[in-house]
Every structure is written in structure tokens, then in C-alpha cells.
Amino acid sequence: MTARIPVIKTPKVYVGGAFIRSESGRTSPVYDSGGQFVANVPQCTRKDLRNAVEAAAKAGPGWSARTPYNRGQIVYRLAEMLEARADEMTSVLRQFSPAWTSAAEREVSEAVDRLVHYAGWADKYEQILGSANPVAAPFFNFTLTEPVGVIGIIASDASPLLGLITQAAAAIVSGNTIVALASEATPYPAITLGEMLATSDLPGGVVNILTGYRKELIPTFATHTHIRGIDAVATGDDATSLRRGAADSVKRVKVRQPDIDWSAESNESVYEIRNFVEFKTVWHPIGA
Amino acid sequence: MESGVSEGAKLYQPACSLPSRGFFFRPTLFTEVTQSHRIAREEIFGPVLSILTFRTMDEAIEKANNTMYGLSAGVWTDKGSRILRMAAELKAGVVWANTFNKFDPASPFGGYKESGFGREGGRQGLLDYLELS
Numbered sequence: 001m002t003a004r005i006p007v008i009k010t011p012k013v014y015v016g017g018a019f020i021r022s023e024s025g026r027t028s029p030v031y032d033s034g035g036q037f038v039a040n041v042p043q044c045t046r047k048d049l050r051n052a053v054e055a056a057a058k059a060g061p062g063w064s065a066r067t068p069y070n071r072g073q074i075v076y077r078l079a080e081m082l083e084a085r086a087d088e089m090t091s092v093l094r095q096f097s098p099a100w101t102s103a104a105e106r107e108v109s110e111a112v113d114r115l116v117h118y119a120g121w122a123d124k125y126e127q128i129l130g131s132a133n134p135v136a137a138p139f140f141n142f143t144l145t146e147p148v149g150v151i152g153i154i155a156s157d158a159s160p161l162l163g164l165i166t167q168a169a170a171a172i173v174s175g176n177t178i179v180a181l182a183s184e185a186t187p188y189p190a191i192t193l194g195e196m197l198a199t200s201d202l203p204g205g206v207v208n209i210l211t212g213y214r215k216e217l218i219p220t221f222a223t224h225t226h227i228r229g230i231d232a233v234a235t236g237d238d239a240t241s242l243r244r245g246a247a248d249s250v251k252r253v254k255v256r257q258p259d260i261d262w263s264a265e266s267n268e269s270v271y272e273i274r275n276f277v278e279f280k281t282v283w284h285p286i287g288a
Numbered sequence: 289m290e291s292g293v294s295e296g297a298k299l300y301q302p303a304c305s306l307p308s309r310g311f312f313f314r315p316t317l318f319t320e321v322t323q324s325h326r327i328a329r330e331e332i333f334g335p336v337l338s339i340l341t342f343r344t345m346d347e348a349i350e351k352a353n354n355t356m357y358g359l360s361a362g363v364w365t366d367k368g369s370r371i372l373r374m375a376a377e378l379k380a381g382v383v384w385a386n387t388f389n390k391f392d393p394a395s396p397f398g399g400y401k402e403s404g405f406g407r408e409g410g411r412q413g414l415l416d417y418l419e420l421s
Contacts, residue, residue, distance in 0.1 A: 135392035
């Protein structure tokens with residue numbers, strides 16, 4: 001019997017429901033925690049980012065028009081997909097960091113639980129965040145929430161799965177669509193997550209995941225006018241660049257510290273959903 | 289004003305006398321305005337109204353949302369279901385239906401898109417001052 005030729009996977013990024021390489025053809029190598037070469041991951045460019053924003057913008061109206069109950073079902077289905085492939089995700093996490101040996105299983109199960117948590121909010125957050133307002137005149141006055149639009153996410157290096165899932169779930173459950181930049185240090189779990197999303201019921205373009213260099217892409221995340229909000233794990237120059245770039249197009253910026261404890265209960269909150277909703281208030285006269 | 293005329297909109301100003309001292313401007317209407325006109329997408333901070341026409345609700349919604357701003361919108365109709373659909377689809381922080389320019393401390397006020405952050409007034413306005421988890 002002849003020896004088999006090894007079949008090595010070419011990791012690709014998940015954009016608009018499809019798996020693509022960077023338009024530039026650039027890649028960068030990733031190594032496992034023992035220093036062994038694993039694969040070349042796409043090194044996405046600003047053009048890739050703009051294409052992903054376009055895919056996210058295109059998916060937005062359909063996603064936000066679904067009933068909240070349906071969005072909840074779909075996010076719950078993501079949890080099912082991740083649970084079913086928990087072993088695969090656990091071994092991916094273990095492969096890339098010795099620190100993950102004992103924590104990988106917990107990171108994955110907490111990511112599943114987080115998806116379940118936000119799936120549950122889908123048809124409930126409106127009742128917490130919206131209101132009927134007691135104005136001092138004969139008007140019916142009420143406030144509803146709506147998604148902001150396309151949200152840019154800069155993921156955590158310390159928690160390349162649970163962090164990303166938390167940011168993503170809280171943003172999409174209200175009808176936003178996202179473009180996420182995976183952890184630069186450990187991009188592989190996000191690539192594996194993309195493969196799992198593709199087998200879920202999530203419409204293509206709702207979640208788009210890029211891999212690449214933060215320094216290269218953060219300025220475009222900040223200044224792209226079709227990105228309406230940013231949820232970033234960032235400090236120093238990166239955080240400044242995001243805030244400054246975002247000011248011009250008046251986009252919301254949520255900056256999180258790298259040492260955030262993603263396991264903490266505070267990550268499961270309706271106020272995380274509130275970060276990326278708009279409030280719309282409607283007035284109508286009461287009377288004849 | 290000049291861009292409105294040069295881009296092809298039709299200007300109407302009534303004959304009226306203005307005080308000779310101070311900064312006054314005649315009430316001004318622009319008709320035959322199209323979406324590509326600058327006066328359709330940007331607000332002139334003065335007594336100037338740009339009028340665009342529409343035949344269907346879809347057309348009205350598309351034209352109204354064709355701007356980077358979204359502070360307020362107004363809709364007039366005697367059909368309840370139309371009010372609710374327009375209110376749902378207009379991208380503005382406040383929608384005045386069969387009324388206009390109403391404000392109340394108990395009612396959140398603030399804009400979508402490039403018309404600002406957060407809300408003032410109401411529970412949503414208070415929430416911006418709190419850190420809840």
C-alpha cells in the first residue's frame with residue numbers, strides 16, 4: 001500500500017456565507033503551541049474588510065426583518081452546532097496554547113451557554129429596553145428599539161472564542177450584522193467557528209469573520225462610514241485610533257480592556273444588547 | 289441656497305419686506321427637488337423647505353431615509369396601519385405622526401445615524417447616566 005499524501009486544510013475566512021481567501025492572496029503562517037507549523041491563514045486587507053462590510057450591509061434588512069422569536073431560534077441553533085462539535089473546538093483551542101489545556105473545555109461550554117443566554121433575550125429585550133412614556137399632553141408616546149446596522153468587532157486575544165461569541169451574540173440578537181476581526185494571536189478558533197456557522201441556520205452575511213493584522217485593519221474599521229458601531233478589545237493607540245476615526249461618522253464605540261473576565265456573569269446582560277440598538281420614539285395625538 | 293438653484297431645483301420666495309437691521313431671510317420653498325440634490329440630503333438651518341414628491345409609501349420611505357442624518361421625521365395620514373409602517377421604517381430617532389415638533393421630558397429625544405449619540409429624556413435618557421449590568 002502506498003503512503004497517503006497528507007491532506008492539509010487551507011483555512012479560509014467566512015464572508016457573506018462563503019469561504020474565501022484574501023483578495024490579495026496574502027497569508028500568514030500559524031504555529032501550534034509547540035512551534036509546529038499548522039497552516040497559512042488569510043491575511044485580510046482593507047479591501048477584504050470593505051467587501052465584508054458590503055456583505056453585512058446586504059444581509060442587514062433581511063435579518064432585522066425576521067421576528068425576534070425567529071432570531072432567537074437561530075441563535076439557539078448556533079449553540080446546538082457548537083455543542084455538537086465541542087470536541088473539535090476544544091482540540092483547536094488546546095492546539096494553540098498550553099494555557100488552554102485545562103481551560104479549553106470550559107471556554108467552549110461557556111461559549112455554548114452564552115449563545116443560549118442571548119438566544120433567550122431575542123424576544124424579551126424589547127420589553128425591558130422599550131417603553132410607553134407618560135408625557136404631559138394628550139399624546140400616545142412610545143419608544144421602541146431598532147438595530148444600529150453593521151457592527152465591527154475586534155476580538156480578544158486572551159479569549160479567542162468566548163470573547164468573540166459574547167460580542168457577536170449580543171450584537172446580532174437585536175438584528176445587527178457584524179464584521180469581526182479574529183484574534184490576531186490565535187485566529188484558528190474563529191476560522192473553525194466560521195465553519196460551524198456555515199452549517200447553522202444563520203443567513204449568510206449576518207456574521208462575517210476576517211483574519212489579519214489589527215494595525216492594518218483597525219483604522220478602516222474606525223473610519224468606514226457604513227460600520228455604525230464598534231465593539232473592540234483594544235488599548236492605547238488602537239483604542240485612540242478607533243475613537244478618533246469613529247467620531248467623524250458618529251459611530252458608537254465600545255472599548256473593552258484585554259484583561260476582561262469573559263466568564264463573568266456581567267457578560268450576560270440585556271445592557272450588552274443595549275450597546276448597539278437605536279431608540280425610536282413615536283408620537284400620536286389622542287382625541288377626535 | 290446657491291447649490292439648490294445651480295443643481296436645478298425651482299426656487300419660490302414670496303414678496304415680503306424684511307427688517308433692514310439684523311439677519312433675516314425670506315420664507316423659501318424649493319420644488320422639483322430630487323434625491324441627488326444637496327438641499328435634499330442636508331438641512332439648511334433657516335426658513336427653507338425642500339419638497340420632494342412621492343406616489344407610494346415605499347418611495348416616500350426610500351426618499352426620507354436617503355440621508356446620513358436621522359433626528360426626526362413626520363408623517364401625516366388618516367390610516368393607522370400606514371402610520372405604524374411608516375413609523376417602523378423611517379430611520380429617525382423621533383417620529384411625529386399627525387403632529388410635529390412635540391417635546392416632553394418623559395419622552396426620549398435624539399437621533400439615528402450621524403444625528404448624534406444616545407437620548408435625552410425619558411427612561412432611555414436616564415439610562416445613559418447609569419452603569420447597569
